[in-house]
Structures are given as structure tokens and as C-alpha cells.
Amino acid sequence: MPTLVDVKKDGNTGYRSIVVTRCDSGIKSLDDAKGKVHAFADPDSTSGFAVPYFNMKEKLGIDPASYFAAIPFGGSHEADVQGVVNGTFDTASTYQDNDVNGVYQRMERKGMIEPGVICKIWESPEITSGPWTFRNDLPAEMIEDVTAAIEQFPAADPEGYKLYSSFDPADENPEVGFIRVDHDRYQWIVDMRAWIKEQRRGG
Known part of the structure; x- marks a missing residue:
């Protein structure tokens, strides 16, 4: 997920x-x-x-x-x-x-x-860019704990986050953190890939 x-x-x-x-x-x-x-x-x-x-x-x-x-x-x-x-x-x-x-x-x-x-x-x-994902069979509490820890990464360790995000001082639009997403955010892309695959199979 x-x-x-x-x-x-x-x-x-x-x-x-x-x-x-x-x-x-x-x-x-x-x-x-x-x-x-x-x-x-x-x-x-x-x-x-x-x-x-x-x-x-x-x-x-x-x-x-x-x-x-x-x-x-x-x-x-x-x-x-x-x-x-x-x-x-x-x-x-x-x-x-x-x-x-x-x-x-x-x-x-x-x-x-x-x-x-x-x-x-x-x-x-x-x-939407590729997300952080977790297996659905993992405990919900663990998923929330890890997700919250990742969310706090930019503020908790600014220098580490710069390394993670390949920060470039010349970049006017750098990555600044994370926002939460769910499966619905990606559903149209999933549908599109299935549709394209079917078109190619049919063609």
C-alpha cells in the first residue's frame, strides 16, 4: 500500500x-x-x-x-x-x-x-511520482509509526534529508518533504497500464 x-x-x-x-x-x-x-x-x-x-x-x-x-x-x-x-x-x-x-x-x-x-x-x-509503499499484511500500527518517522525526516535531520533528496542549491524547485497518498491517487495510472496492455494484446 x-x-x-x-x-x-x-x-x-x-x-x-x-x-x-x-x-x-x-x-x-x-x-x-x-x-x-x-x-x-x-x-x-x-x-x-x-x-x-x-x-x-x-x-x-x-x-x-x-x-x-x-x-x-x-x-x-x-x-x-x-x-x-x-x-x-x-x-x-x-x-x-x-x-x-x-x-x-x-x-x-x-x-x-x-x-x-x-x-x-x-x-x-x-x-504522481512513485510512493513509499508497505506490504498490506504488515501491522497497521507499524506502518503508521514508520510513515510518521519518514514524514519527520526533513525536519529531524535536514542535512541527511539533503543527501536523500540529492539537494542542489541551484535547483529553484527542490524536494522539501513528503505528503500522504493512498491507492486512489494511483488508480487511474493502474487502469491506464492495464488498458494499454490490453490494447497491445488485442493489436
Whole structure:
């Protein structure tokens, strides 16, 4: 059973799949992207394929195979974004941690693409990071005691926590502690993985 997950300074406990387009494309939402070329990153990518594909088909009623004019794989997140910049793709799937830190934002900072060219038009529910977990057959009191001890770690041993979290003074959004999570937090991800597995078996 999951109990705790790392939390960043900005409150994030994971990352999100996003769909991007050129800001000047006139595409403001997935509705506008119908009949356009949409690139997924890689068939083995969680945020670049599984999450957007599952959400489009199961949550939004969009079958990518027929909704878009074509759904090529760009090969990587950076290639997806670059393809949108170049006009090879109208939209593409990639990911971000938050609105200032993600694939296209890092590409802007590195000078790989011009700032202000890429805009986000959709984002997934949070893909929550892997949690601290315990076997279900362990005593509930023991699970609570250990969970509480881990929760107190950042305050009880700040230097030790810096080592645990690989603290980098230059990181503007470091890990700052833990928050409690339960199985429900991960259920949609479990469902998605089962769904993807079934699609591949059927395909």
C-alpha cells in the first residue's frame, strides 16, 4: 500500500503529459487539432504516448487514429517539440513538471528553440511520482509509526534529508518533504497500464 510521496517546493508531487502546438498555429485546444498531424514521442513513453493516448480515447472520446490526419512517432520528446516548431507536426505530446519546467521550457533555456514559439493546449491529470509503499499484511500500527518517522525526516535531520533528496542549491524547485497518498491517487495510472496492455494484446 502507498503511504508517502516526495513533494516539491511548489507543491508538485509528479509531472504531467501535455500537448503543445505553435502559438501562432491558431490551435487553442484539442478540438481545434482535429484533422491535423499529431506526434507522439515514443510507443514506450508514459507521458509522450500512454498517458495522452489513454486520456484522449478513454476520457475525452477522441480516437487518435481517426481524429488526427496522422499520428507519427517523433522518436523523442525533443524531436516532438522541434517538429512542431518546424511545422512537421501541428501538435505533439511531451511533458512538464510545471509551467516553467518541462521539455520545451528547457529547450528554450538551452537556445534550441526560440522562446514564445511553443504553447500548451492540454495537460493530463498528475502522473504522481512513485510512493513509499508497505506490504498490506504488515501491522497497521507499524506502518503508521514508520510513515510518521519518514514524514519527520526533513525536519529531524535536514542535512541527511539533503543527501536523500540529492539537494542542489541551484535547483529553484527542490524536494522539501513528503505528503500522504493512498491507492486512489494511483488508480487511474493502474487502469491506464492495464488498458494499454490490453490494447497491445488485442493489436
